Amino acid sequence: MDSNADTDLSLENQLCFALTVASRTVVQAYRPVLEPLGLTHPQYLVMLALWDHNPLSVKEVSAQLLHEPATISPLLRRLEDMGYVRRTPNAQDARALDVELTAEGLALKEKARAVPPAMMRRLKLTREEVMVLNKAMHNLIEAATAED
Amino acid sequence: MDSNADTDLSLENQLCFALTVASRTVVQAYRPVLEPLGLTHPQYLVMLALWDHNPLSVKEVSAQLLHEPATISPLLRRLEDMGYVRRTPNAQDARALDVELTAEGLALKEKARAVPPAMMRRLKLTREEVMVLNKAMHNLIEAATAED
DNA sequence: GCAAATTATTTAGTACACTAACTAATCTCG
DNA sequence: CGAGATTAGTTAGTGTACTAAATAATTTGC
Numbered sequence: 001m002d003s004n005a006d007t008d009l010s011l012e013n014q015l016c017f018a019l020t021v022a023s024r025t026v027v028q029a030y031r032p033v034l035e036p037l038g039l040t041h042p043q044y045l046v047m048l049a050l051w052d053h054n055p056l057s058v059k060e061v062s063a064q065l066l067h068e069p070a071t072i073s074p075l076l077r078r079l080e081d082m083g084y085v086r087r088t089p090n091a092q093d094a095r096a097l098d099v100e101l102t103a104e105g106l107a108l109k110e111k112a113r114a115v116p117p118a119m120m121r122r123l124k125l126t127r128e129e130v131m132v133l134n135k136a137m138h139n140l141i142e143a144a145t146a147e148d
Numbered sequence: 149m150d151s152n153a154d155t156d157l158s159l160e161n162q163l164c165f166a167l168t169v170a171s172r173t174v175v176q177a178y179r180p181v182l183e184p185l186g187l188t189h190p191q192y193l194v195m196l197a198l199w200d201h202n203p204l205s206v207k208e209v210s211a212q213l214l215h216e217p218a219t220i221s222p223l224l225r226r227l228e229d230m231g232y233v234r235r236t237p238n239a240q241d242a243r244a245l246d247v248e249l250t251a252e253g254l255a256l257k258e259k260a261r262a263v264p265p266a267m268m269r270r271l272k273l274t275r276e277e278v279m280v281l282n283k284a285m286h287n288l289i290e291a292a293t294a295e296d
Numbered sequence: 297g298c299a300a301a302t303t304a305t306t307t308a309g310t311a312c313a314c315t316a317a318c319t320a321a322t323c324t325c326g
Numbered sequence: 327c328g329a330g331a332t333t334a335g336t337t338a339g340t341g342t343a344c345t346a347a348a349t350a351a352t353t354t355g356c
Contacts, residue, residue: 009260015278016267017193018175018285020212023171024162024343025292031344042312045165052158058335063158071313073336078311095321095334112157118240119164123291130163133288136281137166143271144173156332172313179314190342208304221306226341242353243304 019140033118037111043079044115045056046072050085050101051109057096066141084108162286167288174241174271181266185259192221198233198249199257205244214289232256 027041034044049064050056056064062072077097080084084105090096121128175189182192197212198204204212210220224247227233232253236243268278 009196009257009264014193014196014264015273015281015285016189016272017196017213018282019171019174020189020193022285022288022292023167025214025289026167028344029292030164040311041164041168045168047163048157048162048165052212059333060338065165066173068314069223070315070337075312077336090334093322093334097335109157114155116162123163123288125163125291132194133163133284134166136284137163137170140271140281141166143273144170144177145215176314188341207303216344217305218307218345223342238304241304241352245305 029122030115030119033115033122036080037108037115041074044112046075046079047084047105047108047112050099050105051112055098055100057090058099061099064078066145079105170296171249177270178263178267181270184264185256186230192260193222194227195232195253195256198247198253199260202229203246203248205238206247207244214293227253273285 030041030044034041035043039047045065046061049061053060055083058069059074061067061076062069065072076085076087080087083102086100086102087097088100090098120127125133177191178189182189187195193213194209194269197209201208206217206220206224209215209224210217213220224233224235226230228235231250234248234250235245236248238246273281
């Protein structure tokens, strides 16, 4: 006797619903904080990856962000148009592109330091809560990307 | 002495990163499960809303899904093209559209009952874990959408 | 009772995000 | 060495998702 047939199909009980809405609304909350840097949220994530490891190939960027190269490609072109990034063919393997920060792109890191604390205030989260949520998200990612 | 300046700017510590990746990968995990219904994930969420309350205006759909009406509008047009939904001007207020399930749209609900259990298996989550995650996401949504 | 403000929806324009198909460079191995 | 397979990146096409502007209907208030 399963009385949950209908409950399971209600919008509020769908994890996918809460998850996608949380993702959208949190990204929206980033917008005013990122606006002074002139970056969208996906562009900000690319810059974070490059601030960590300076020359990266397109493939490496896409791997770090768990994105298709086809998604990253136009994103990098826009960052290049903005002058934060430079793309040059790799000397060893001419198929690969070295994606490299420009002086402006590197300088932007200093302005970006204000972003995480501003967002923690905005979302009213402590560093510990962020870590707990992060762990939960990584578990979800692991389960969702595991081959069945 | 703040030694967290750089840690905070590393990709792994960004909640926004884990959250957006979790959202994308979970939506991707839905794809094969929704494929037999012929629905994308956003379209599935619209159908969930309509299975709950049958005639809804465009505004009501967008409010339930926390979406801009401009996002919902083309989505509903596609669902109408597929024959799951019918849009007719409201008799009382000709500005509003009644979005109504067709017989096919209503019938689809039976096939959709298989979706939540299939996803819980795929994500290896119990009903209790889903509820805990749901709560955490709703807290995030609340904080992110609160005016500062 | 009608002009001005408001409300519901759509359209236009930009930016992701994915799949599939394409180009070009490199590797493999007979 | 050289044909076929593989790999890196881009392009094309579809579907969200947002803001801003346009359209059309309704409500308000003098």
